[in-house]
Amino acid sequence: MPNYVIVRNRDEKPMEYYRQKTKTFVGSLQSASKWNSKKMAQPAYDKLIKNGEKNLEIVDSDEIKITIQTDKWKDYAKRIAHADNKTFYQEVEKVTSFLIASPLIVEEIRKEISQEDSVVLQDILHTVELGDYNKDEGLELLGDLRSSRQKRRNYKDKQEVMNMLLGGDENTGSQHAMDALDKIKEVTSPRSYQYRNPKLKQKYSKLLQSKQIKTIEKLIKRV
Structure with a gap:
């Protein structure tokens, strides 16, 4: 099964793939021309290099699929982690x-x-x-x-x-x-704290009480 493709800018986004029929680079791996081996793809690769193309590679399309999937989950992970x-x-x-x-x-x-x-x-x-x-x-x-x-x-x-x-x-x-x-x-509910030191409790507990009241007010407004 033909599995090798010619890729431009593999380490950049967007990656592009050579389509021999139209002699253009396309954004879809599915639309790219595929060869049975690197050797069979070499003439097309050499011709592109001769015509001035740069940053080209002959790559197993399975590797590309893995890269695409990895990038997809990395993007998802960043979006969720920073949400x-x-x-x-x-x-x-x-x-x-x-x-x-x-x-x-x-x-x-x-x-x-x-x-x-x-x-x-x-x-x-x-x-x-x-x-x-x-x-x-x-x-x-x-x-x-x-x-x-x-x-x-x-x-x-x-x-x-x-x-x-x-x-x-x-x-x-x-x-x-x-x-x-x-x-x-637990982490999305208003938090409270019981002071262990009586002096600190007397001095600062009103600050925590004030914050808790504001938090509760915010929750009520959301509802």
Whole structure:
């Protein structure tokens, strides 16, 4: 399978890819010309260099895909890490909600797979084995069998994704997510402090009380 592409400005943004058909550089890896090996791409590369092009490389497109994906997640990480508190914790809550529900999601997927394997499939197979049906009814049975197996495959794919995500232990992920959600509630609620030193309490506690009142007022205004 052709896998090598000619890239311009690989270490810069935006990266560009050579399209031999139009003799231009395009922004889409999918639209780029591809060769089976570096050797096969070399003549086109040499011609471009001869015509004055610079910053070119012949690269395995799989490497490019990894780079694109890495850049995508780096951009996401920076955006979330530097987001305001509301945006940051909203994003975390989305993740925690999914993880908390993960045991129920996995169980529901298991039920659907079991339904197709132990109920629907058995009904269809026994109808095929014991039934008296004509050609049209046979085709309808085949259609129902195909539909059932496709539905089962869909849930099996979901099951595989969940297993990869949770490492086979959805309960641990759920518990960690609950802990994280509790922490979010803690850090986003008005904070208080109990002084240990009586003299400092007498001297400064009114400053903390004043700040707490302002924080509560802000929360009320949001509501």
